[in-house]
Amino acid sequence: MSTRSLLPLLTLAFASTLPAEEVKLTGANGRSVEFAGIWEARPEGLVVVTSAESAPVIVTWDKFDLAKLKTEQPALDAARQRAVFLRSAQPVNLGLFAEILTATQVGSEIRRVLDVPTTVKVPVAFRTTTETTVQAQLVTTYPTVWDGLQLPPFSGINQRSKTETETRQITPDELTTTPRRVLQQFSRTDGVLASDRRALFELNKMNPKLLEEAAQGLERIRSSLPPKQFLANDPTLQTLSQRLTEAIATIRDLPSGQTVNRAQQDRIRDFLTLADHPILR
Secondary structure (H helix, E strand, C coil): CCHHHHHHHHHHHHHCCCCCCCEEEEECCCCEEEECEEEEECCCEEEEECCCCCCCEEEEHHHECHHHHHHHCHHHHHHHHHHHHHCCCEEEEEECCCCCCCHHHHHHHHHHHHHCCEEEECCCCEEEEEEEEEEEEEEEECCEEECCEECCCEEEEEEEEEEEEEEEECCCCEEEECHHHHHHHHHCCCCCCHHHHHHHHHHHHHCCHHHHHHHHHHHHHHHCCCCHHHCCCCHHHHCHHHHHHHHHHHHHHHHHCCCCCHHHHHHHHHHHHHHCCHHHC
16 A cells, blocks of 8 residues: 555545544553544554544554453454454544445445335326126017007017226325335336336426435445545446446436436446445445
């Protein structure tokens, strides 16, 4: 990790945050040491900064009084034990890092935004049915010719028809859905009726908060992303901010139109895939 390259990014990331409470730990020499922020626990030690302007450094575990760490900072000691046992970095996020998300936390927050259940009003739709019923009856007729003279009787059929028309509402007043389900429907390209697509747009027009609140949630996540240098050198992680920006813009464009184009559908599918990417779990 290059400390020189991290310094300007850390200053920018912390410039807009409220003053954070420093983290006090006891050193191996018995003295109290204050850190402005602790980013993560690694098998070899803690990644810390002493101020918003300082570069992050690794302080090895032998520099701390581990017995006091266990009693004074049990959560931090638990992260240390996981890091040593699993031989991998464990998020801590204390002090200046309290509002900054790790990659795993980013994935968890995105899924929470997508899967929050919301009750929405449903556009009214009616179905009209017309039914005709026929009733038939066999009757015998005795025709009279003149002065009581009758012809042989014959049988005939009398029938009556009755037509009834009924109109019923076929949609519920409300339903519970999630932003993920709505976005999945928008991203479908095959087997979607034009009437179903129109109904989806109508649903969003009647409930503008449904996708807007999801977009706002993604904005909060984007503002809490760590500097790229704190993320693994993986294309998925290095492009998180850009992909969230594209997803936010696409989500906000959906309710304003009557059609969804292929480029929008591709971006929606890419975003839903990103939300469940193994690297964010």
